[in-house]
Structure formats: structure tokens, C-alpha cells
Amino acid sequence: MTSYIYIYRLFAVKTPRMSPETLLVLERLVERPTDWRYGYDLSRETGLKSGTLYPILMRLEKHTWLEARWVATEDGVPPRHTYRLTPNGLELAKTQLDEARPRSMVRQPAFCNG
């Protein structure tokens, strides 16, 4: 039983699922690894809608590929959440992107006027 639990836990902490959308997000994050990025900006750059983008960010953060912090804004406006890859996440992301075959995913930015 113990071995089964161990296997189960190993299974649970494996690397996040590398969907094309996840690779797209990683691609953008790897481009400027030291910058803290906003969710809406990532959405516009990748063309992913909030319902797709945030589960990816949550998954990356859960697997410690991504770190997040709050950034204070002007009074009365809620703080913003920003993200960037952790050093470990950056290394793994590069590996994953290298392994993935070149993609030609061209998407129109989402959530923009016009």
C-alpha cells in the first residue's frame, strides 16, 4: 500500500502538462525572464483568454516553475498580480521549448479593442 501511495504522489508532482497553450505562455515568459509580467499582458501576447491562461499560470505556480507577487497600485485600485519564471522553471521551460517541435502558432491578441 505504501508503495502505491508513493507512486501516486510521484505521479501527482510530475511536471505540468505541456499543452500547446502552456508552451505558448512559457515562450513569452522565457523571452524576458527577469521581467515581472501581468496576466492581461500575457493574455494579449499569447492570444489566450482568461479562462485558459489562468489555469496554466496556476499549474505552473503549483509546480514552482513560476513565482508570483502582488504589486501595489494607486489608491482605490486593487493591486496587480505579476509573474515570472523561477530559475528552476526557466531552465525546465527552455528544455521543454527545445524539445517541442517548432510551432507556427500565430494568434490574434485577445481582449483588445478593434
Place this chain on the structure above:
Amino acid sequence: MRMMLETHLRQAATVLLESAIRISPPDTRDWGRAMMGELNYVEGPWTAVMWALGGASVLTKHALASLFIPGRHGEGFVPDGGLFAKSASLRKAALAIGGACALAALLFFAAPPFRQAFRVALKPWHMASGNIQSGLKALAKRAEVRHDAEGLAFCAVRLQDPRESARLAEEAVRLDPNLLWVYAVVGMRNPGLSETGPWVEKLQRWDPQNALFHLITAESIEQAHFRRGVWSPPTKEQERAWQSAMVGAFQSPKFDDYLDRVAELNRKVVPRYGFYDPYEVQSREEIDLPVSAFENSERFAKSLLHSGAALEASGDRKGARDKYWTVARYGQLIDSQGRTYLEHGMGTTLQAMAYSQLRASSEKGGNQSETALFGYLAAKFDPVEGEHPGFPGELAFGLDISRRNAAVVEISGLMILIFCGLVVVATSILIAGSRRGARPAAQRAKPLATMVVLTSAVGLLFSSVTLYLTYRPYWYFFQSAILNGERTQTRDLRIFLMYTQTLPGIPPRHYMLLDALLYSRSPSFLFYFWTGVTLLGVSGLALILLRHLLGRPHANATL
């Protein structure tokens, strides 16, 4: 105007996202706030609404998942987390609704139709357990203690154990000699009993014109060839005795299967003992003559028709027609005085055979009008293409509806049991989790338990209402048959009961699920459907339990 619309749309997006954050589990709430923070920077009101919709869908998904997988919150777990943790009043309201539904469902048991429906619904499972006729056996014991002749007779005509049935019949007649007819019913169903011979002698003295006793005698001779499951050819003496019995049957002016007396016995005994079991009372009320009695009659009728044809060939037309008319009269007798489906079927088949021969005979004789008349009668009584012979008690619902109703009743009864079990287990978990010093696992399970109580109680009420409404017409049929002797719709009830003896979607000949799997070459769609639903449910429960037991490793959240 446009500004106002934009403002309203942005407000709607904010409210939507806030609501989603409110119901989301603790570990995803920060992510909700993150989406909310970005909402202020999304350009365009419609885009903001779409952003909020996407975010709300993510948070709602996590809220729903938290109901089933509370352990995923790891260290961030707050006892009572999940949808019902957002407010104690919500949880209380859920429990109150669940309690009210469960109570309403239990109140159905106060209604006699529902109690009967519930018993009927669980009958196939009861039969599968091998506990057959336990209620009837208990009633027989009570009747013996009371020295109740009618109670004993009631059990004698229904028990499937021939020896016990014979013993009770003997006891009933000893206590009340007017119940002598019980020998006929028991003998008709168990012609192989050693008591049959003496019984038939007594019965023939009591009701000398009845064809039934001759049929019982013929059948007991027939069964003598199958001692210990091995067929042995009849001796000449046996053959003569069989012929003599069948001649007696075909010459009898009366046929009475005493089913009216059985129905009368029902009316007295069922209320006396409160034995409202439609399976035992109604489905076995009209157990037909054994099929072999039909075979005996058909075999003898064919021999008469053949001998008639031989006479006709030798020029004895009158002698031939006498033989044909003997068969026709016997068919008329059974058709007009029989009370069961098989008896009517037997009567019409024999008439069709006889009228066909008479038509052919008239045709040979050149009698046009007789040929037309017998041709019409042969066609009318044709068992396949003839007119409906007009059985007592036409079907009100039809076979398909009865089959569907039987499946609904069975499934509803089963679901009541399952939901009751779930309510009890979930309530126990809630009680255990509410105690001081309760184990974290018990506390963690509380949101799930609340959800299970609510949904199971609603399911319980729904199943109870379905069972009650579906079975209610059959309860009326049963009541009117037992109390008022109204037999017009007992066929509906009997067909419905026949279908409820099998599991939903399984052909009636397969009484057990295993039988269906092993021997049924073509179980119906319903069978596959319910097997699929059951397997899916069991797999889902197993998954939920597994995840509860193992929990999930906690990610190092840095938010």
C-alpha cells in the same frame, strides 16, 4: 448613454468575478483577486465581461472540485472549506432542505400503496437472495396455530413446495370439509403428488360433471412416465387409463377450475392477515392449468380428428362428424367456462382444429352454406390470425407500458435504498466531524458530506414520488381485485408483476443478473445502460474515496 452602458457592463463583470471569488476555495481565491486586479486594465467593456466570464468559470470549476476533493487545499486548508464553508447559513440551509426532503420521503411509508410498491420494487433482489415465499410460509404457521382452515387453504394453493402444499390442503379440508375444492387446485398444479388419486375420487363424488378431474388424472398418469427425470414408455394399462381419462374430460358437460373460489378466499384471508403481497396473492391467483394439460387435450383431440378422418375416408361421414363435434364441443366448453389465458387459448385452438375438419367435410359433401359457416368459425378461432378471443380483463396499459413501469418501479426502489444509505453515511460523517476533537479527516469530509446529504435526500424524495406515482394504478387494481372481486384489470397487474420479477432490461426468462450475463445472448439496451450507469457511479465513488484517503501534495504557493 454609451458611457452608462459601459459602466453597467463593467459593473456586471466586477459583480460576476466577485461572486465567483466568494464561492471559490481558499487556495484559489488569490487567483480570483489576481483576475479582478487585471479587470481594471482590460480595454473595452465587452472584453471586460468576457475576461470576467473566463475567470469566473475557472473559479467555479475549482469551487465544484473542492466539494469532492477538499484535501487538495493542503496546508492552506481551512476546516469546512469549499462551497458550504462560505457561510454557515448556507450549510444549515442545505442541511435543512436535505432533512425536509428525507422526512418527506420517509412519510411516504405511511401510505399503504407506497409500502406495497416498495416491497414489489425489491422483490427481484429478494428472490435473488433465495428467500422465496418466506411471507407465505410465516402466514401458514400463523394459520396453523389459529386452526384457520381458510388461511391454510390460501397457503396450500400458493406454496410452491408440493409436499407442504398437500399437507396444508389436507389440514384445511379436515378443519372445513367445504374446502374440498382445494384438492383440485393443488392437484391441478401438482399432479405428480401421491395424494392426487384419492383426492380425485373424492372430488368426482363431490362435483361429478367437472372435466377438470379427468385432466388431473390424465396428467398424473403422464407424469408417472417421468419418474426421477427419466422417461419410460407407458404400459398398455397406463395408455388405456389415459385414454379413459381423456374421454371422460371430452364428454364432461362442465369445466370449473375453481378460480372464483380462490378469489373469494383472497377476499377473506388477505385482510384477515394483512397479507397485501401482490406477488403471492395476485400473480399466483390464476395459475393456469399446467401446459401439459393443454398438450394432453391437444394430443387427444388430434387422435379424435385423425380417427374421424379415417372414418370419413371409409365412408362413415356421420361417425366422422361426431368425432369432430366432440372436439369442437370440448373446445367450446373450455373456452366459455375457463378463466385463464391458457384455458381460453386451449379452447379456441381446439375449436379452430375441429371447425377446419368440419369445413373440409362439408366441402366434400357439397354443402355450401355449412362450408362457409365452418370456414368462418375456423378463421375466427384461429390462434394466430383469428379474432381476439375476448379474454376477461383487457389490458389497460399494454405490454410495453407495463414493462416500462416495472423497470421504473424496480429502479426507483433500488435508488431509494442507495440514497437512504448515502444519507445515513453522510449524516454520520457530519456528526463525527462536528464533535470537539474530531479528526481532521472527518472535518475535511464535512463539505462533501453536506453535499451528499442534500443531493441524496433530494434523490430520495424524487425516487419516492416516482415509485408512488408509477405503482399507484396497480395498487388500485390489486385493491379492487381483492376487496371487490373486480377482475377486469388483473391482467395488467399480473403482467406488470411478471416484469418486476426480473431485473430491468433483462429478458423475463433470466431471473438473476448472472443468468443474464451468462445465458442471455441479447440483453436489451436498458441492461447495458443501467450496467454502465452503475459502473460509472461505482468508479466515481472509488475515485473520490481514493483522493480523500490519499490527499494531494501541497505546492509551495508563494502568493
